Amino acid sequence: MKTLKRLAAAVSVTAGLAMAGQAANAESVLRVAMTAGDIPIVIGQPDQGFEGYRFVGYNLYDTLTLWDLSQGETAADIKPGLATSWKIDPNDNKRWLITLREGVKWHDGCDFVPEDVVWNFERISKEDAPQFNVKQFGMIRNRTGNIDKVEVLGDHDIAIVTKTPDALFPYQLSYWYMISKCRLTELNNDYEAYANAPSGTGPYKFDKIVPQERLELVKNEGYWDKGRVPKHDRLVLIPMPEATTRAAALLSGEVDFIEAPSPDTIPRLESAGMQIVTRAYPHNWSYQLNFVDGNFKHKEVRQAANYALNRPEVKALLNGYMVEGYTNVPPSTPYHGTPSVKYEYNPEKATELLKSVDCYPCKITLAISTSGSGQMQPLPMNELVKSQLDAAGFETELKVMDWNALLDVGRPGREKNPDIDGINISRALQDPFSALIRHVYTKQHAPKGSNWGHYSNPEVDALIDEIYLAFDPAVRLEKLTKLHELMVEEATLLWVAHDVNPRALAPNVKGFVQAQSWFQDLTPIVVE
């Protein structure tokens, strides 16, 4: 009997240990369905827009300054990344003194050293450097174009000299990914080979890629930020451009996390117990206007268009998944300020304004797309906007085109399309330059920059010049706020909606905090 009891005890202990071992060995996997049509490239600067940055860029790699994505109450701002601190040289306002983080290792085991930053700069700027890549150059040039040179000052210190003074420069550093010199050199600077074995310093390491289908990353146990070592073992990124397919994949348990479910599928997802997370973020669904050729050259017409819009009606169209866009940036942005005008729905005032400049009915042509990255529900939204504008005295023509065709209208600027009064290309407002300056600065007139409609205002230009020289954050914030208020008063865009980017998560996915940003931190996610 005693022997039997011992045997039973031994069996139960062994079974218990085996089960515990199994539990300990079970790999926790987070499977994400992206809206992208393909896996973003992994050789440094990703493609597929900011979705590429969100899922590949900031997971495999780090930038000198990173985004603080740990909370969602206020708009995300930059924080130390591979650089622990940065300051402008007191004797030279074009020279940034940067201290690099110590003890950081690349995924291939090499140490991160200041020379890596110089090498990375040459990778995207020096045509005769063996590591130069023209596509990567093109993809980051708009952020690094102002860099004149990068100097090594010591074991952990560098200086970056800009061509013109730029107080917003630390923001630009947050888009520039550092890749491993060791790995690319070992592969004879062959980017095709590197794409199968990329090496960064990010919280995830590359594991495998099945082209077109999936990218698998694994936890980087040795990540320098111990608070951001992923709480799951494996991250699987799956391109799934069709919204219905993403929802079905989540409902059938094939993925755990989906991007951008269409508003009409959300009730079904909720009824199945899925978590819907949503929050305003710096994403504007608006129209950039032509300030030279057509009727929008009159401030009254621009203001009338903004007063004519019944934004709550647009919100109802989207089942509530938007924030009404009365201003350029969402109210939670630090430099939102308190503009003196608020474009609440007032069709009578709109009509009055149109009549005051003898533009009634006021003919306008808006170029719109049938679909496209970040375009939300372009056709029904544009139809509704048109009906609201027309009800107030506009005569709106919608020029509908394919997304790439619209980009073709957007990039060269109004000069090539003087018959178009506004373009509906939704914009990222991630940093002050993207949110404000590029839309209204004379130096940003398209095709050189994104000031599509060639807005020009000496007062605004002077203020922007001051912002570039405002190295004191408090002074800069004050000036940025003033710029935003001015833009709203000038009605420099026709604002409709701030996207809230809904995401749906399986019930067993815990710990995700949606930041007010295009980028998100997946590392705290626990898959139960």
Add this chain to the structure above:
Amino acid sequence: MTAYIIRRLMYAIPIAFGVSIVCFALVYIAPGDPLQTILPEDASEETIMMVKKAYGFDKPIPVQYAIWLGKVLTGDFGISIATGRPVTDEIFKALGNTILLAAGAVLVAFTLAFSIGTIAGYRVGSFIDRAVTGIAVIGVSVPNYWLGIVLVIVFAVELNVLPATGMGPRGSDSFNIFEWSNFRHMIMPIVTLSLIPIGIIARTTRSAVAEVLNQDFVETLRAKGLMETEILLHVIKNSLPQVLAVMGLQFGYLMGGSILVETIFTWPGSGFLLNKAILTRDLPVLQGTILVLAIIFVATNLVIDLLQTAVDPRLKRS
């Protein structure tokens, strides 16, 4: 027969050449810049020009075509702008995945459609005929993307018995058709893809069989005292050229992959690749994929022509 085959092959060369010109030119006619999607929205003109030069898009289009054709003849379709991977690898990997679906759909559709079409043609006006006509009308009328979504809702979402997406739990690299966990990913796409060919082939077979049945020689066969099964075999043989022509076209369509079906099921085949290339204006992938698919279409038609001739030698003389 050999001379006939050689003659048909020679005809295919100018067709393939014409196709290469059309598919190269078509992608340029469509609006949109190939570098648009890889460069940031505020990339300067100078940056765009530099990248254009690096990719050879600064050269006149006829020069670009000559360079492209020269490479294509050596089997090099260039490098994908979007992914940086060789286009040849991308196309043939995707094509392999599409062939899996196409082969399944061919097997299901051709067998089923030919069988029910023959029965319906043989029993014109009967209940079976009406049922088959109904199936055929549904087959050609129901959009396959709609059917795909409905199947996903029923079998993946509600019943949770079949997977909705992809090529197995670890992707196409480790796809094994003989493993149930992988094979089950093919079921819904195959059923969806089969619907249209079932409708078209069943209708064609029905009318071809019914038409042949009304010909005088069938009466002669009956008068000679042949059994109905033997008569049916004669009828099938005589209706085959017409059915084969339609089957060939359907096979070509299936080999091209369905953009909508592959996108709905996230099946990494040629249709999915084409869709991605269209959206991103990835010209090398777009041109390469269209050319390969067009050549497959031409080749399929050639094979069908030869098969028809083998079945009915009178066609060779015509």
